[in-house]
Amino acid sequence: MTERCSARALDAADPLAPFRGRFLDPGPSVVAYLDGNSLGRPLAETGAHLWSFVAREWGDRLIRAWDESWMDFPFRLGDRLGEVCLGAAAGQCVVADSTSVLIYKLLRAALAAAPERDEIVMSRGDFPTDRYLAEGVAAETGARIVWLEPSMDGGVSVESVAEVVGERTAVVLLSHIAYRSGFLADAPAITAAAHATGARVIWDLCHSVGAVPMSLDAWEVDYAVGCTYKYLNGGPGAPAFAYVAARHQDSFQQPLSGWMGAADPFAMTSPYAPAAGMRRLLTGTPPILAMQPLVEMVAMIAEAGIDAIRAKSVMLTERAIELSDELLAPFGVRLSSPRDAAQRGGHVTIDHPAFEEVTLQLWEQGVIPDFRPPDGIRLGLSPLSTSFAELDLGIEAIREALAARA
Numbered sequence: 001m002t003e004r005c006s007a008r009a010l011d012a013a014d015p016l017a018p019f020r021g022r023f024l025d026p027g028p029s030v031v032a033y034l035d036g037n038s039l040g041r042p043l044a045e046t047g048a049h050l051w052s053f054v055a056r057e058w059g060d061r062l063i064r065a066w067d068e069s070w071m072d073f074p075f076r077l078g079d080r081l082g083e084v085c086l087g088a089a090a091g092q093c094v095v096a097d098s099t100s101v102l103i104y105k106l107l108r109a110a111l112a113a114a115p116e117r118d119e120i121v122m123s124r125g126d127f128p129t130d131r132y133l134a135e136g137v138a139a140e141t142g143a144r145i146v147w148l149e150p151s152m153d154g155g156v157s158v159e160s161v162a163e164v165v166g167e168r169t170a171v172v173l174l175s176h177i178a179y180r181s182g183f184l185a186d187a188p189a190i191t192a193a194a195h196a197t198g199a200r201v202i203w204d205l206c207h208s209v210g211a212v213p214m215s216l217d218a219w220e221v222d223y224a225v226g227c228t229y230k231y232l233n234g235g236p237g238a239p240a241f242a243y244v245a246a247r248h249q250d251s252f253q254q255p256l257s258g259w260m261g262a263a264d265p266f267a268m269t270s271p272y273a274p275a276a277g278m279r280r281l282l283t284g285t286p287p288i289l290a291m292q293p294l295v296e297m298v299a300m301i302a303e304a305g306i307d308a309i310r311a312k313s314v315m316l317t318e319r320a321i322e323l324s325d326e327l328l329a330p331f332g333v334r335l336s337s338p339r340d341a342a343q344r345g346g347h348v349t350i351d352h353p354a355f356e357e358v359t360l361q362l363w364e365q366g367v368i369p370d371f372r373p374p375d376g377i378r379l380g381l382s383p384l385s386t387s388f389a390e391l392d393l394g395i396e397a398i399r400e401a402l403a404a405r406a
């Protein structure tokens, strides 16, 4: 046994520990929740906030609320998210649709902006919906996908991108943090490598927003997209967000031209003319109700500070790796995430052939990580809601499950 701080001591010294108390207590059926990167926990306040929204805004203001506040709400919330989490100045973010739909819109817009180019660069390690959408867009437009093939425990390097981008590349679509390995890509350097050949980039921020600091404006990112139900705790199916750099907005061509993205939705005129700025990204009526939990969550991230969140996130993932090396590796468990914290996001994946069955067993015991094929347990460590004690309980439960099989 190496000398290691107890989880209790780490929790006692954790400056973010008080935030954990603001989440809704899940009750005795949850012993350790290690899946906050798949579905974040609700804040205790969310129920009251939703009810207040129903009673005051929806119930009392009724249709008047569209004029009074809802028409601008997806942009106000987007601006706040941009400021607190994305390093984006106002006027470049909107909350709307799902990540999948927004990926479609951004891919089509990026291709439309470069009619002389016909290649999309992406990674085989990307999340399925990103790959499926690119395949669909390629079939629709005649574009060709150039696949990068990173290792299972790693991710996309600057060199691997620089090698394939060229005068035919319209757009590079990549995940800032790989959903399986947790590899944290060098977004500014990859963006610069794409730009050097005249290509644009779309960053998928699903696994990084709310967990790692970022500076989309300073990195000169073209487009970004991300979901709000992981580290942003927006709730199941909470709408996603998109970022479009100000310099690309006037020429942004929306493939799903609907009335809410039109210049004057209530003029009921024809034909379609796009609204100015980010409003043209909208298609239909935005899900205002489903955006409500995000208000408190973004405020809480601002209060905690994204740098402090990242610092705790690194401590949690370091400890997960240490504990796994010591307690799980003797059973044949392999680490499938980067060992270097600078290349790692907020989750850690470990592999073992028995993990599909082990995960089922863990869920029955109230220990909840998730399983990622072919044989990975993904430990999602959400800095504002995960304690060090919870992590220890989770690793111990995995050790016991493996020991019982040995």
Ligand SMILES: *Cc1c(COP(=O)(O)O)cnc(C)c1O
Pocket: 098, 099, 100, 101, 127, 129, 130, 175, 179, 204, 206, 207, 227, 240
């Ligand atoms: C979670 C996730 C998605 C989810 O897309 P939805 O449209 O919200 O279902 C997309 N891409 C990545 C990388 C993800 O991690």
